[in-house]
Amino acid sequence: MPKIILHHYPESPFAEKIRLLLGYKHANYQAVTIPVIMPKPDLMPLTGGYRRTPVMQLGADIYCDTALIARVIDELLPDGTIYPPGNEATVAATARWTDSVFFRTCISVAFQPRALAESPLFQDQAAAEAFLRDRAELAGGASLTLPPETALPLFHNHLGNLDRQLAGSAFLFGNQPTEADFSSYHCCWFVHRNAALAGEFDHYPNVRQWMSVMREFGHGELETISGEAALDAAAAVSPRVAEGQSLEALDGLRPGERVEVMPTDYGFDPVRGVLMQSSVEHLSLLREDPRVGTVAVHFPRVGYQVTRAADKG
Numbered sequence: 001m002p003k004i005i006l007h008h009y010p011e012s013p014f015a016e017k018i019r020l021l022l023g024y025k026h027a028n029y030q031a032v033t034i035p036v037i038m039p040k041p042d043l044m045p046l047t048g049g050y051r052r053t054p055v056m057q058l059g060a061d062i063y064c065d066t067a068l069i070a071r072v073i074d075e076l077l078p079d080g081t082i083y084p085p086g087n088e089a090t091v092a093a094t095a096r097w098t099d100s101v102f103f104r105t106c107i108s109v110a111f112q113p114r115a116l117a118e119s120p121l122f123q124d125q126a127a128a129e130a131f132l133r134d135r136a137e138l139a140g141g142a143s144l145t146l147p148p149e150t151a152l153p154l155f156h157n158h159l160g161n162l163d164r165q166l167a168g169s170a171f172l173f174g175n176q177p178t179e180a181d182f183s184s185y186h187c188c189w190f191v192h193r194n195a196a197l198a199g200e201f202d203h204y205p206n207v208r209q210w211m212s213v214m215r216e217f218g219h220g221e222l223e224t225i226s227g228e229a230a231l232d233a234a235a236a237v238s239p240r241v242a243e244g245q246s247l248e249a250l251d252g253l254r255p256g257e258r259v260e261v262m263p264t265d266y267g268f269d270p271v272r273g274v275l276m277q278s279s280v281e282h283l284s285l286l287r288e289d290p291r292v293g294t295v296a297v298h299f300p301r302v303g304y305q306v307t308r309a310a311d312k313g
C-alpha cells in the first residue's frame with residue numbers, strides 16, 4: 001500500500017482540515033509543500049489541471065477535494081470514524097455547508113483590511129498583489145469574498161450557534177468528532193490564527209474549548225518530501241482503479257468515454273481523461289502524463305460537474 005502524500009501549504013485552511021484529520025487518525029504520511037499561487041509545476045502532472053489545495057496522493061491515485069480526501073482517509077484508517085452511523089445526512093450536510101458558506105464568511109472576515117497586516121499571506125506588497133491577482137483568476141469573474149459588513153454578522157451568528165451547541169457535548173455530534181468538526185475547525189482556525197482577529201472569539205468559551213481539544217489532535221507524523229519525489233512515486237506504480245463502473249442512467253456517461261471534470265464553484269480548470277468509475281459519491285478518471293505515466297484522478301460528486309470532453313485527445 002503506497003504511503004499517503006499530502007500536497008499542501010501551511011496557510012491553507014482546507015489543508016488544515018486534512019492535516020488535523022491525519023493527526024486525529026495518528027497517521028504517518030509524507031507531504032509536499034506546494035506554491036500558494038499558480039504556477040504549481042509539480043502538481044499539474046498529477047492532477048491534470050486541478051489546482052486547489054490540498055490534494056492527496058496514494059501512488060498513482062490522486063484525490064481532489066477534502067470531501068473525498070476525508071472519506072478516503074477514514075476508509076484507510078477506520079478507527080474512530082468521522083462518519084458515525086445514524087448521523088449520515090446531518091454530518092454530510094453540515095460539512096458541505098460549512099466548507100462553502102461558512103468558509104466564504106471566514107475568509108471574508110480574515111481578509112478584511114484591518115486583518116491583512118497580520119496575515120502571513122500579505123507580508124510584502126508584491127506577494128499581496130500576486131496573491132490577489134491569482135485569487136481573482138481562481139474566482140473566474142465572481143468574488144470569493146463578501147464585504148466585511150456582510151460577513152461579520154454571519155460569522156458571529158454561526159459562532160453563537162456553535163457555542164450553544166458545544167455547551168452540551170464535546171463535539172458537534174456527540175462525544176467523537178465527525179467531518180463537520182474538522183470542517184468547522186479549519187474555518188475558525190483561519191480567523192483565530194490572525195492576531196488582529198483572535199478577540200472575535202472572546203464571547204464563545206465553548207468554541208474556544210472545542211478548538212483547543214481539536215488542536216491537540218496535531219498533524220500526525222509527517223515527513224516533508226520534494227515535489228520531484230512525489231512525481232517519482234506516481235511514476236513507479238499503476239493506479240488502483242479496478243473495473244469500470246458507472247451510473248449511466250443518471251448522467252448518460254459510460255466508462256471508457258473521454259470526459260472532463262471541474263468544480264462548480266471556483267477554480268474552473270477542467271481535468272480531462274477517460275471515465276473509469278462514477279457513482280453518486282465519486283468520479284474517477286484515468287489520464288496519461290509524460291512525467292508520471294497513467295494516473296487516476298478522483299473527485300467527489302458533490303461540487304463537481306462531468307461532461308463529455310470537447311477534445312478527441
Ligand SMILES: N[C@@H](CCC(=O)N[C@@H](CS)C(=O)NCC(=O)O)C(=O)O
Nearest residue numbers: 012013014036051052053065066067
Ligand atoms: N472544496 C475544496 C476547496 C479547496 C480550496 O478552496 N482550497 C483553497 C486553499 S484553502 C485553494 O485551493 N486556494 C487556491 C490554491 O491553493 O491554489 C476542498 O474541500 O478541497
